[in-house]
Structure formats: structure tokens, C-alpha cells
Amino acid sequence: MSTPLLPHTKTVRKVVDNEEKVASELCSLVQKLANYAITERGHFKIGLSGGSLAKFLCGGLPSIETSWDKWSLFFCDERLVPFSDGDSTYKLYKAGLVGSTPLTEEQFVVINPELDVEEAAKDYESKVRNSFPDCEWPKFDVLLLGMGPDGHTASLFPDHKLLDERSVWIAPISDSPKPPSCRVTMTLPVINNARCCIFAMAGAGKAEMVKRILGDGEALPSAMVKPVSGELYWILDTAAASKL
Numbered sequence: 001m002s003t004p005l006l007p008h009t010k011t012v013r014k015v016v017d018n019e020e021k022v023a024s025e026l027c028s029l030v031q032k033l034a035n036y037a038i039t040e041r042g043h044f045k046i047g048l049s050g051g052s053l054a055k056f057l058c059g060g061l062p063s064i065e066t067s068w069d070k071w072s073l074f075f076c077d078e079r080l081v082p083f084s085d086g087d088s089t090y091k092l093y094k095a096g097l098v099g100s101t102p103l104t105e106e107q108f109v110v111i112n113p114e115l116d117v118e119e120a121a122k123d124y125e126s127k128v129r130n131s132f133p134d135c136e137w138p139k140f141d142v143l144l145l146g147m148g149p150d151g152h153t154a155s156l157f158p159d160h161k162l163l164d165e166r167s168v169w170i171a172p173i174s175d176s177p178k179p180p181s182c183r184v185t186m187t188l189p190v191i192n193n194a195r196c197c198i199f200a201m202a203g204a205g206k207a208e209m210v211k212r213i214l215g216d217g218e219a220l221p222s223a224m225v226k227p228v229s230g231e232l233y234w235i236l237d238t239a240a241a242s243k244l
């Protein structure tokens with residue numbers, strides 16, 4: 001498989017007053033993108049991540065207006081733990097969105113946590129392929145991404161060999177520096193083939209890494225997110241943007 005090579009087209013950096021406004025900015029952008037995708041293509045395919053993003057989305061999405069039955073929800077990465085485990089990202093979203101929105105469990109495309117990590121990645125890739133038949137790389141409408149304190153995004157960690165993975169859509173990782181160690185993750189070519197990638201974060205704790213990535217352009221995983229023909233958004237509060 002060849003990797004998309006074109007330079008990405010558009011980066012938008014949006015700085016708002018506080019965490020609450022990061023969440024509302026994020027949710028209104030997701031609403032706009034969802035409704036555009038549904039009008040244009042009849043469905044909306046979104047990739048989710050864990051961490052504070054889940055809090056932003058579970059708080060704000062229940063009040064948006066959209067055709068919920070047209071949504072399919074995927075995971076940019078997922079921890080290989082049972083859905084009953086507090087570490088499961090799906091568990092967070094199920095608790096936060098099923099019931100408070102018309103979304104059903106069946107609309108979430110989830111991993112099989114009973115498989116070993118290699119098989120879980122293959123199984124998840126085949127589920128993603130079912131939603132994106134006949135293409136070299138899938139084209140998600142939106143991928144929502146977090147950034148860890150080391151600059152990681154999804155389960156792509158600094159200096160890890162998975163950053164060079166170009167042969168699969170979904171890769172296993174069994175040595176994640178951040179526990180739990182076993183996860184599955186979208187690979188960079190998949191992330192960079194999306195129509196839109198969005199980072200959203202708040203707080204002074206993010207400021208130094210935001211500066212290293214957006215200011216200094218250090219080659220950390222979050223800086224490698226550059227959709228080749230899509231949009232890239234960084235939604236920050238003033239504290240997270242304070243070192244730029």
C-alpha cells in the first residue's frame with residue numbers, strides 16, 4: 001500500500017477562554033461536520049479517543065442537533081481490556097452517550113477484548129474495512145485526538161516503531177509506555193487520510209507540549225498528524241496556549 005504524500009491543506013488554531021469553552025467549541029464543530037457529512041454523503045463516521053476528550057464530548061454532544069441514526073462511531077485507539085473495566089474507552093462513551101443521546105450501542109464499532117492483541121487489531125481492522133469497502137485507506141469524516149504529556153496521540157508513542165507502520169490500518173501495541181500495555185491503534189496513514197482531525201485540550205499542564213509541537217515543530221507523534229487533503233484543528237484554552 002502506498003502512503004498519502006500530498007501536503008495537508010488547512011490548519012486552524014482556535015484559542016478560547018477556558019475548558020468549558022473548549023468543550024463547547026469542540027461539540028459545535030462536531031455538530032457542523034456531522035451535519036455537513038450527512039447532507040453530502042448520507043452518514044457520519046467519527047473516530048473517538050479517551051482522556052479529557054471523552055469528558056468534553058459526553059458533556060456537550062447530548063445537546064447538539066443532528067441525525068443521530070446516521071452516525072457510526074469508531075475508536076482512534078482502544079485499550080485491550082474488558083468493557084466492564086474502568087480503563088475501557090468504550091465504557092466511558094457508552095455511559096456518557098447511550099441514553100443521553102439517541103445513539104445506540106450498535107452504532108459503536110468496538111474491539112473484541114477477548115482476543116489477544118495481534119488478533120484484536122486484525123479483527124478491528126476488518127470491522128473498519130466493512131465500513132470502508134474497496135479503498136486503500138479509509139476516509140473518516142472526523143478523528144478526535146488527544147495529546148499525552150509525552151506528545152503521544154492515539155496509541156502512537158514517541159520513538160516507537162509503530163510511527164513507521166504503513167502496511168495496516170489498525171496496529172497492535174503490547175508495550176505501551178502508558179498503561180494498560182496492550183492496545184490497538186489507528187496508524188498514521190489512516191489518521192492522515194481523514195477529512196478532518198481535531199485536537200482539543202485545556203489547562204496549563206498542556207502548555208509546554210503544545211509549544212514543543214505547535215511552536216517548535218518537534219517531530220513528536222502529535223506533530224505528525226497532518227491530514228493530507230483535510231483540515232487540522234487545534235482547539236486550546238488560553239492556559240494550554242500560554243507558551244505559544
Ligand SMILES: O=C(O)[C@H](O)[C@@H](O)[C@H](O)[C@H](O)COP(=O)(O)O
Pocket residue numbers: 049050051052053077079145146147148149153154155178179201
Ligand atoms: O488511551 C489513553 O491512555 C488516553 O486516551 C490518552 O491517550 C489520552 O488521550 C492522552 O493521554 C490525553 O489525555 P488527557 O486529554 O486526559 O490529558
